[in-house]
Amino acid sequence: MTDVPRGTDFVARLPERACAAREDALLEAVQAGHLAPISWLPVHSEHGEHRATFLVSADALRIGDTHDSVRINASARTTQRMADQLECAMLTTRLCDLVWEQATVRILPCFGAPDPTMANTSRMLEHHRRVEERVAGRTGLIENVGKHWVLTNRLAGRRDRAANYGWFDPGAAHRHGRHPLWQPLGLAHDLDHVDYSQVVRLVRRRCTVDDAERDLLEVMTDPALAGLVSSEGPLRVLRQPGVPEDA
Template sequence: MQVQKADANHQITGTAFYKTVVSSAWQPRDSVAIAAILAGDIPDFLKRFVRINTSIIDTAGKTITAYYFVSPDYVSIGTNDDWARIPLTPMAAQIIADSLHCFLPTRKMVDDIYTQAKVKLEPVPMYAFRDSSITMWQHHLIIEGQRKGRQGLIAGIKKDVVLSGKISRDAKQNRVAIYGWHKLDGKPIQPLYTGHINWWVDYSHGIRLVYQTIWVNGKPMHYTDVLKDVTLQKLLCDEVWCDCYRY
């Protein structure tokens, strides 16, 4: 699966991005990131999406198989030689996802992606200035030190911003749902959580993109149609409510 890059006369590097937003709050950081990504300022490896397989057994005992394609890493900005992962609010993530005909994963999809990931790294928690651009940049550099150049679908390095039926049912409005950051034993540090306001974003958050077409028994379907089907939704969602489709 190939994501097309927009034409651009200039490409910002990951280093330059973080220098630009070093003292910024979330609004200007989101704004600069959206502009860069919509201009195509992403490394080439992020354009080659990776297939994820899944299956369920329906009430009649029949196996239903499906697959979909996900970005091999979290949303990043930069060139092939100088790029960086960029934590974003779900509002910014949705704009970027829409521009690439993608959506954000569910809790189940995050688990399936982790299981099928080629590169699994131990999470590295950080404790000071969690929402600062400097800490986000430092966390990216730590992950790259762990990765040591290994290539392929990577997981275990971030908490995913996810779609969840808990968002609309939370007692407080304007929530963001996060989940994941799996340890090497496969257990997530972060359970499904909607306790943060939607503009809160810190170094540990990551945006994984999923192409909007799901192939179910070989037939292409839009992800919203899969989630609306009482049987097929279990291919993508393990919650009681699977009716959250976007931010």
């Protein structure tokens, strides 16, 4: 593994406009181990008589070192490839809800102008800095660090679509499940959409269910256990459609 670059230096070298080259550079940085240390924190779930603990990244993924790192924006395609690299899975809406409920650091969403520049690298850095200001050095399970790409059965057979969810806020206009939020589950974007709000938060494949180690993907499909991680019953979509496992 090469020396980890400063996050601001890395971002400064990225193309300003969203493009395949920028996505490739982000993925290559993850593959090279250039992520700031990830704190995997327990998120607990109950369903009927079953109890589970999932390990979720405490924050959005950040490229850089312990002193200088930046939360990255990535497409759903790249997020799935990062998940594969890190032996993780993408979140579900239920996991997002649990993160919000159990977060020890809660901040309001950092809205930006929905204009033609919203996918630019400078907007990525601006959003990161605004989140940093609101977090104000606090540590623990943090939300809202951005919106999340998620798995949902609504993606079944939709190889051209991605699903996003998040931005919890008591004053939000929408409600998908138990909490008001600005981004209910939506399939408006394709696999390669990216903007300043779409960060990368992952959950590790290895989890604990009823005191036994399990693979999260098995839990997602088990009729008796799926409710621990899904609000839709057993999941038929375990990875982002349209992204092959060897991509």
